[in-house]
Amino acid sequence: MKRESKTVHWGDRRRKAPGFVPVTTPIYTATSYSYDSMETLDRVLGREIEGPSYTRFGNPTVDALEELMRELESGAFAAACSSGMAALHLALLGALLDRPRHVLCADAIYGSTANMLMTILGPIGVETTFVNICDVSAVRAAVEEIKPGVIIMETVSNPLLRVGELDKIAEIARGAHAALIVDATFSTPLLIRPLELGADIVVHSATKYLAGHGDVLGGAVVSTQEHAETLGSLARTLGPAMSPFETFLTMRGIKTLAVRMERQCANACKVASWLSSHPRVQRVYFSGDPAHPDAPTIARLFPKNQTGAMVSFEIKDAGREQVFRFMDSLQMIVRGTSLGDVHTLASYPAISSHRELTPKHRERLGIRDSLVRLSIGIEAHEDITADLEQALAAS
Numbered sequence: 423m424k425r426e427s428k429t430v431h432w433g434d435r436r437r438k439a440p441g442f443v444p445v446t447t448p449i450y451t452a453t454s455y456s457y458d459s460m461e462t463l464d465r466v467l468g469r470e471i472e473g474p475s476y477t478r479f480g481n482p483t484v485d486a487l488e489e490l491m492r493e494l495e496s497g498a499f500a501a502a503c504s505s506g507m508a509a510l511h512l513a514l515l516g517a518l519l520d521r522p523r524h525v526l527c528a529d530a531i532y533g534s535t536a537n538m539l540m541t542i543l544g545p546i547g548v549e550t551t552f553v554n555i556c557d558v559s560a561v562r563a564a565v566e567e568i569k570p571g572v573i574i575m576e577t578v579s580n581p582l583l584r585v586g587e588l589d590k591i592a593e594i595a596r597g598a599h600a601a602l603i604v605d606a607t608f609s610t611p612l613l614i615r616p617l618e619l620g621a622d623i624v625v626h627s628a629t630k631y632l633a634g635h636g637d638v639l640g641g642a643v644v645s646t647q648e649h650a651e652t653l654g655s656l657a658r659t660l661g662p663a664m665s666p667f668e669t670f671l672t673m674r675g676i677k678t679l680a681v682r683m684e685r686q687c688a689n690a691c692k693v694a695s696w697l698s699s700h701p702r703v704q705r706v707y708f709s710g711d712p713a714h715p716d717a718p719t720i721a722r723l724f725p726k727n728q729t730g731a732m733v734s735f736e737i738k739d740a741g742r743e744q745v746f747r748f749m750d751s752l753q754m755i756v757r758g759t760s761l762g763d764v765h766t767l768a769s770y771p772a773i774s775s776h777r778e779l780t781p782k783h784r785e786r787l788g789i790r791d792s793l794v795r796l797s798i799g800i801e802a803h804e805d806i807t808a809d810l811e812q813a814l815a816a817s
C-alpha cells in the first residue's frame with residue numbers, strides 16, 4: 423500500500439477478536455461492520471444471525487447497555503436512546519401505532535412530555551386527557567369514559583413527589599387493553615420496577631441517576647416481549663440511538679448506581695428532616711416522610727428507607743425575589759435544572775420545569791413561587807444542610 427492508503431487503513435484492527443479480554447466494554451465507534459463473506463453480511467442484515475451491521479441498527483457498545491437495562495428492569499427488550507425525550511417519543515409512538523390514538527396522561531408530568539403530547543402528537547391526531555394519577559377511581563372512570571390506547575405516568579411526580587398506585591393502574595390498563603408507559607427517571611430500577619408491577623413500557627432519562635455525573639444526555643426504553651418487535655423496528659427506522667461514547671459513560675455511571683442511590687437516599691432523609699424543623703421553612707415534600715399523602719403506596723411499592731433522593735420545600739412567605747436571593751447565596755449546592763447527579767442541585771420549578779405554565783396553572787398544581795426543588799447528592803449531609811442554613815440566613 424502507498425502511504426496515502428496506509429493513512430486510511432493501517433491502524434484499523436479489522437481482524438477477529440484477539441485472545442485477550444478487556445475488563446470493561448470497549449467503545450466501538452465504527453458505524454458499520456464488515457464480515458468475512460457477503461453471505462454472512464447478508465444473513466446479519468436479514469437478522470438471521472446476530473451481529474452488528476450499522477450502528478443505527480445496533481452497536482456492540484450500545485448492545486451492552488441495552489442488555490444491562492433489560493436485566494435491571496426485568497424486560498424483554500431495551501433501546502438506549504440519545505435523550506430521555508427521544509426515549510419517551512419512541513415509547514409513545516410504539517404504543518400508539520396499533521392502539522386508539524387517545525392518551526390518558528398523569529396531570530403531574532414532566533413539562534416536555536406534556537408539550538410533546540399537546541403540540542406535536544396533538545396536531546397529528548393524538549388526543550390527550552389529563553387525570554390525577556394518584557386517584558385510582560378517577561383513573562378508572564377516565565379509562566371507562568375515553569377508552570385510551572395508552573396511559574402514561576411517572577413513578578414519582580415532579581416537583582411535589584407524589585406516587586401513584588402503579589400496580590393498580592397497570593391492572594386497569596390491562597383490563598382496557600391500553601398500554602401503560604411509566605417514566606421511572608426519579609426512582610431508577612433499584613427502587614421500583616414498573617414492568618414487574620404490570621406496566622408495558624418503562625422509560626428513563628439516563629441523563630439523571632443512571633449516568634449520574636452531569637456529563638451525559640441519554641435515555642432508555644425497556645418493554646415486555648409484546649412491544650419488542652414494534653419498538654425495535656421503530657428504533658431502527660427513526661434512529662433515536664444513543665452514541666457509543668454516551669453509552670460508555672452511562673454504563674460506567676450505572677456501576678455505582680447502587681452505592682450512589684443508597685447514599686443519596688440517606689442524605690435526602692437527613693436533609694428533609696433538617697428542613698422540616700427549620701423556622702424559615704413552610705413545608706417539605708419528601709417521599710420518605712411518614713406524613714406523605716401517598717405514604718401507604720410508597721411503603722407498599724418502594725424498599726424501606728430508599729424512597730428517592732429528591733426533596734422539595736417552600737420558604738415561608740417567600741416570593742420569586744426572595745427565592746432568587748436564597749438560590750444566589752448557595753455556595754456548594756449547584757443552581758441548575760437537572761437532577762440525579764452526584765452533586766446536590768437546587769432548581770426553581772417556576773422558571774424551569776414549569777416555566778411554560780401560567781402562574782394560575784402552577785398554583786392549581788400546587789407549585790408556588792416559594793417552592794425550591796433539591797436533588798440531593800453524595801456529599802457529606804452536614805455540608806448540604808450548612809449551605810442551606812447560610813443561604814436561608816442570607817435571603
Ligand SMILES: Cc1ncc(COP(=O)(O)O)c(C=O)c1O
Binds near residue numbers: 580627760
Ligand atoms: C421525569 C423526566 N422525564 C424525562 C426527562 C427528559 O430527559 P432528557 O432531558 O434526558 O431528554 C426529564 C428531564 O428532566 C425528566 O425529569
